[in-house]
Amino acid sequence: MWLNQFLVLSAVLFSIGVYGVLARRNGVLVLMSIELILNAVNINLVAFGSYVQTVVGEVFALFVITVAAAEVGVGLAILLLLYRNRRSVDIHDVDMMKG
Amino acid sequence: MSVFSLLVAQNVVFWVIAALMVFAALRLVTTRNVVHAALYLVGVLGGVAALFLLMGAEFVGITQILIYIGAVIILFLFGIMLTRTRIGDEEKTDHRNRLGAILAGLAVAGVTIYTVIAGFGDAELGADTRTTTAEVSDSIFSQYIIPFEAVSVLLLAALIGAIVVARRE
Amino acid sequence: MGLLGAFATTPAVFAAEAGAEVVKAGGWFLANAWLIPLIPAASFLIILLFGKRMPRGGSEVGITAVAASFVLGLLTLVQWIGAVNAAGDAAVSPAISKWTWWISGGTSFTIGTLVDGLAVALIFVVTLVSLLVHIYSTDYVAGDVRYTHFFAFLSLFTASMLFFVLSENTIQMILGWEMVGVCSFVLIGHWWEEKANSNAALKAFLTNRVGDIGLLIGMAILFFAADSFSVVKINSLAAEGSIAHGLLLAASLCLMAAVMSKSGQFFLHTWLPDAMAGPTPVSALIHAATMVVAGVYMVARLFAVFFEGLAIAGSSVNALAIMGGITTLVGASLAFVQTDIKRVLAYSTISQLGYMVLALGVGAWTAAVFHLFTHAFFKACLFLGSGSVSHAVHSFDMKKDMGGLRKHMPHTFRTFVIASLALAGLAPLAGFWSKDEILAGTGGWGAFGGTGGNGAYTFVLFMAMLTAALTAAYMTRCVYLTFFGTYRGHGHPHESGRRITVPLWILAVFAVGAGWTNLPKGFQIVPKGWREQFGHYVEPRAAEGFYFPHIAHATPSWTLAAFSTLVVLFGLGAAYYYYFVKVRALGGSATELPNGLTSRFRIARLGHRLLARKYYLDHLYTDILAKGTAGPVARGAYWLNQRGIDEVVNQAGRKAVSAGHVLYDKIDQKVVDGVVNATGRASHGAGEEIRRMQTGKVQQYAGVMFVVAALIAVVLILVL
16 A cells, blocks of 8 residues: 555645635534544544554544544534624634634 | 656555545534534544554554543544534624635745755655554653653643633533 | 661762862761651641541640751751861862652652751751641631641641651652642641631632643753752762753743742732631641742852843843742732731741842842741741731731730741741841842942942842832731720730740740851951851852852942841831821821821822732633633533523523623723733734634544644655
């Protein structure tokens, strides 16, 4: 197998994730797209780890999985709070930080 | 590397999985049904797990299934339920102006794909890339113990943070 | 291997080269110093779990534990003195016991104890003051709802402070540093039901976080520079010049930020006066004698780093000395305008901490540690005395509720006056000796016939001298307002009980005698064996490759001592004339002259206002920094609500905006300081420009981020 098979697939998934993050209005869907991006990164980590014959890539993929789990937890908690306050999870409406 | 090796079983499996993953990913970011999106996400995550197994990373593959498909997806479904996002078709899932997002996605895709092709040409993965769980655990609990502990604290912080943010008053 | 069995005494080995020889100190108490913090830590757990069911609410456990620590500390001190005596002219290496609890990537993480002269001196101070404060508290907080909780945290604080003092490595130092901070937070907020108290606790905690960043970065720099967490190793490498000067300078400056917050140095000192919201015993123990000197102790502990990093030797100015000098002046001048007796003492503490930092800055290491030692006793005595007074009159306000207490509270009065004179620095009380050593240590006296010192810090000497006069004056004012004139409060005050007066007298004895432990070399009235004993046992003897830099010692001269005494007497006399003669002539209940300086001279009035507003620092922090950022947020909320459908919400938004505007107008009018004003306007203007870019749309930001990242990648591809 070529290394590039994995890398290109990962790049494609990453870009689709980027599109999702930018284009979706529903907060839950944005979070899903972020998961897509993180998984694309994980594919890269494991592929490179296999390529240079080291276990480090896998170790870091595991760390990414852990951090991603934490991120989903906190992200959904924030969305829940947002929904409770505004009856909507539309990211478009959230612009309290406007200067 | 000859063209024939593309027909090796591993490769066939890869291309099938890859095609399914790209399809699922595209539907994930385009579907109007939130629950369907979650199911497409399961497809992508399962594909990633299969790729991990294909690359000989057993432990990460199993973890991927357990954590992502087992836990994260459930979390998402709860999130969909609790935020009462309409189950079924929804009008306002996308922005009116999707062109910018498409352009940004294409820009990122172009740059990354060019880079990996230019950088790794026809580099091949070794014949035997399997790693055992024991090796992974040895690495985590010796060299990467501090990051491991840091991640533990991070998880605790996320747990507390999620409770504090989401509880009622 | 069991935890206890793993402890082994491993004396640090140094390459003893030409010059002083290095011998190791041994002995059971030196090797087992870890027991000293462990006993109060155990006491904390016991009180927390079982305290409520005990006949005396757990206070007996706390007192026993701290007494045990005190005895152990005393035995350690005796053994250390024995080791130094046995070594003769040789330098004594510290006794280090450590236990490796983790090895990762070739770096071992240890926990352990480092016992040397500095550590035993601090152990003595911490355990003694803590013991007295414990005894005092059994009366002072008697009947409090959280009596048990109070003693539990006093124990925990004592344990944390001892843990910090005995730190063998920098990680342990950071841990101890944070632990004392947490205890301070809890104890300041002991009566958290009142908003002001919990606010004070938060302010103390948050202000300290600012400095803690500096501590973390500084310690990280030192770790990467020395490739070790060991205090001794870092110091040795710094002293012998193996670490690049730039790294040491960066580390020193970062650590100075930590000193600034923890030890209340200008301009992060604002939390300390507010911290007086805590119970008075806490103020005496934590915010006068022990925790606030943690910064000073840290500088003394890593002195080689600062000495080399700031190039203290042979200079006439450096950041540390200036920081200390400014702090000592600011603290002393602010102590003048306070009407709350504890706030007078708090600013006085800031001022004296500045004195110590100043002393370290000029390289007068022994003088700084000696001043830390003496200051702990007389300042704890003053705080406990103020607590005793407030116990009687149920207030801290000197002008409204005190006066004439001399007759009602003879013990408190006498001890308070003794400690005040010690603080003012009048011979032969403790403060005189330590203050004078610092003055001599500046080397600024060189032009007037003094000798020695690490440089000619003449400017710093002037600052210190001025502070000496101010200190004498504000303490005179404080004593007059509290104990003289006629009683202005309600009810009939009476002397506190034994459990309060006995600790006061013990501290007063130390306030008199602590200074005699380090009589100067030139003081030939007493035999040689009585002179410079503190320095002899506490200061590490310089040796090749040792963990302490070669520092020069100044010789205190008679003329300097005479001159500084004159300065103190001048301050004392001026304040005495003002209060005891002029104000008193107006009658017993007068507290100020009606046509005093402030009503006659515009400059004096302005000065008074500047001091009363605490140099506008709190305004700067809350109005400019905090509320200045709140204004734009309020306007953002307005914009948001206008788009909403609800008219009610809309109105609320308008209110918020007008509130924001009022805030701005108020700030503009209130803050007369031109510089501050200009800074505020400039940043406001810049904010107006930048805010147009802030659409508040997260996805827009994300899109920009991705596109820019892609562009940067393209550039990198083209370049590489």
